[in-house]
Amino acid sequence: MREKSISAEATKLKKLRGTLREWYGRHQRPLPWRTEPSLYRTVVSEFMCQQTRIETVLPYFERWMLRFPDFIALAKAPESDVLRAWEGLGYYSRARNLHRLAKEIEGMDAPLRIAADWKKLPGIGPYTAAAVASIAFGEPVPVIDGNVVRVLARVRGDDTEFRSNQEAVDAFRPLAEAFLDPRHPGDHNQAMMELGATVCRKSKPACLICPLRAGCASAGNEAEKRPRIVRRATVKVDVKRLWIERDGHLLLHEGAPNGRRLRAICELPLADDIPAAQPGEQLHRGVRAITHHRITEEIFRARLPQLPGTAALPSPPRNGQWHWVPLRHIDAVTLSGPHRKWIEAILEDR
Ligand code: SF4
Numbered sequence: 427m428r429e430k431s432i433s434a435e436a437t438k439l440k441k442l443r444g445t446l447r448e449w450y451g452r453h454q455r456p457l458p459w460r461t462e463p464s465l466y467r468t469v470v471s472e473f474m475c476q477q478t479r480i481e482t483v484l485p486y487f488e489r490w491m492l493r494f495p496d497f498i499a500l501a502k503a504p505e506s507d508v509l510r511a512w513e514g515l516g517y518y519s520r521a522r523n524l525h526r527l528a529k530e531i532e533g534m535d536a537p538l539r540i541a542a543d544w545k546k547l548p549g550i551g552p553y554t555a556a557a558v559a560s561i562a563f564g565e566p567v568p569v570i571d572g573n574v575v576r577v578l579a580r581v582r583g584d585d586t587e588f589r590s591n592q593e594a595v596d597a598f599r600p601l602a603e604a605f606l607d608p609r610h611p612g613d614h615n616q617a618m619m620e621l622g623a624t625v626c627r628k629s630k631p632a633c634l635i636c637p638l639r640a641g642c643a644s645a646g647n648e649a650e651k652r653p654r655i656v657r658r659a660t661v662k663v664d665v666k667r668l669w670i671e672r673d674g675h676l677l678l679h680e681g682a683p684n685g686r687r688l689r690a691i692c693e694l695p696l697a698d699d700i701p702a703a704q705p706g707e708q709l710h711r712g713v714r715a716i717t718h719h720r721i722t723e724e725i726f727r728a729r730l731p732q733l734p735g736t737a738a739l740p741s742p743p744r745n746g747q748w749h750w751v752p753l754r755h756i757d758a759v760t761l762s763g764p765h766r767k768w769i770e771a772i773l774e775d776r
Contacts (some may be wrong), residue, residue: 433661435582436604440639444606445616449637450617454622455480458487460616465537465562466496474552477516480623488513500528509690514763518691519714523549539563561612568602569615570595573622578602579653580626583643588655658718665721666697668728669709669772675750676769678759681731682745692749693765694725699743703728709772714764 444765454460459471472489473575474483493511494500500508505525526548531537538544540563544555552570559565568574578584578598588594607614612753625632626649633645644652670677679695681688697705705726712723730739742748751759758767 432604435601439601439605439638441643442638444759445637445640446617446621447610448615450613450620453624454616454620458484458491462623465558467491468562469527469554470524472557473520473549474515474556475599476519476520476661480513484511495530497531499527500525509760513760514766517762518551518689518762522689540671541567542566543563550593557615560615566606566608566611568599568611569619569717569768570602570607571619571622573626574598574602574618575653575730576628577618577622577638578605578624579641580631580644580649581638583648584652585654588653589653594655648764653769661719663719663721665723666705667694667723667725668697668700668703668705669694669725670700670703670728670730671753672730672750674753676753676756677739678749678751679742679746680749680762684745688746688762690760692759692761694746694769696743697726697728700730700740702731702740704731709775710768711741712764712768723764723768725772 457471459467469542471483474487474490481573483621486667490511494503494508503525505522508521508525509518512518515521530547536549539559541552541559542553544550545552550558556565556569560567560569565594575591575594575598578601579594582601586597600646601754602618615652621636621638626638629650631649633639633642633649636642636645668677677695679690679699680692681690683689697703704726707727708724709727710725712725714721714723749759753773756773761769
């Protein structure tokens with residue numbers, strides 16, 4: 427029954443493939459990985475654009491291409507340079523995986539061409555594998571991300587409640603496969619992502635100018651309610667950090683070399699990690715979101731007790747390291763994105 431209805435929906439949608447591609451040809455944003463495409467540029471853009479807005483990615487992408495113009499340059503670069511160039515984009519595991527990927531590709535006689543093989547490489551999930559294989563090699567596999575799910579759920583008029591993005595992605599895969607234009611899979615996939623990002627937006631979709639309007643069950647009607655993904659409730663977390671300065675040096679904690687999230691990345695120390703420190707005035711208050719956690723971080727100026735040097739510090743927590751970094755060299759340290767912003771704000775205020 428479901429197969430029958432998918433095939434009926436797909437027949438209706440297939441008539442709109444040409445309109446969609448024509449719309450994409452005329453209205454796509456001139457992004458640097460589209461105007462000057464290559465396998466390397468496609469791969470880097472896909473890594474950078476995961477969980478990050480395109481406007482944020484653009485300056486990073488341009489600088490990255492100057493610093494690491496191809497897989498060879500990236501493969502040869504030290505990890506510290508790669509992390510430094512990524513600083514501010516967040517989710518550093520993407521940078522590490524991209525670096526490992528460049529090394530693997532460098533060792534191959536020819537790059538892999540199909541999504542199933544790309545999925546075996548570091549940091550490549552089904553979405554990136556499909557994007558690279560369809561855009562760079564013309565393999566007919568659909569990409570399905572939040573943007574594409576939104577378009578398909580609205581086109582279908584689907585009010586199913588999904589418990590996660592992944593559940594929705596899985597549910598819409600058959601329709602995405604049926605709708606895919608097998609002769610132009612790369613353009614079709616990019617058109618769907620572009621449509622979701624610029625026309626079929628989360629709020630106020632521009633149905634009047636949408637190329638799928640003729641086949642869409644939600645055009646001008648309840649579109650904003652779809653897809654229905656029941657999110658986990660936001661969890662609020664409060665964190666206290668310390669600004670401990672001594673002779674022009676700032677104390678930072680570097681994540682453990684085998685850590686998961688902050689490997690080789692520095693942050694201001696947690697108050698809980700240095701119980702002997704005496705917090706004073708509040709210097710800054712920042713908020714960041716990680717998955718469904720809303721984290722409020724307060725930074726306090728603090729003093730260590732009389733003991734000189736690192737003897738006043740407990741062992742570094744979580745197998746990391748303490749560093750006294752000269753403030754005049756703070757630019758050379760790899761910090762997590764929010765901490766770079768907060769440290770700069772504090773230094774500017776004095
Ligand atoms: S007609 Fe409106 S709701 Fe339907 S796909 Fe286009 S923008 Fe989205």
